[in-house]
Amino acid sequence: MSHRYSIAEARTNLPTIVDQAEAGLTVELTRRGKPVAVVVSLREFERSRTDRARFGEVYGNFLKKHVLEDIGLEPDFLTSLRDKNQGRKVSL
8 A cells, every 4th residue: 555544644634645546546544553445546446347358258258259270279278388386395
């Protein structure tokens, strides 16, 4: 979060909070030290509320329209990209 205000501070600093949100900053509001709300610009709020399709939906629609072999891809090209090893060793 860019800035943090208690609810009491927010009451007296509302114009500043709105200015910060308009400038693209995210403002967190707290009650008794715990986050309870976030103030963002209208642009950011609308961006987060759009009904954009998820990747799986878009990819499914793509597969309905195109045959992977016709565009030079093997049907299992995504599974071949994933490394199935256990990963690196980590010491804790």
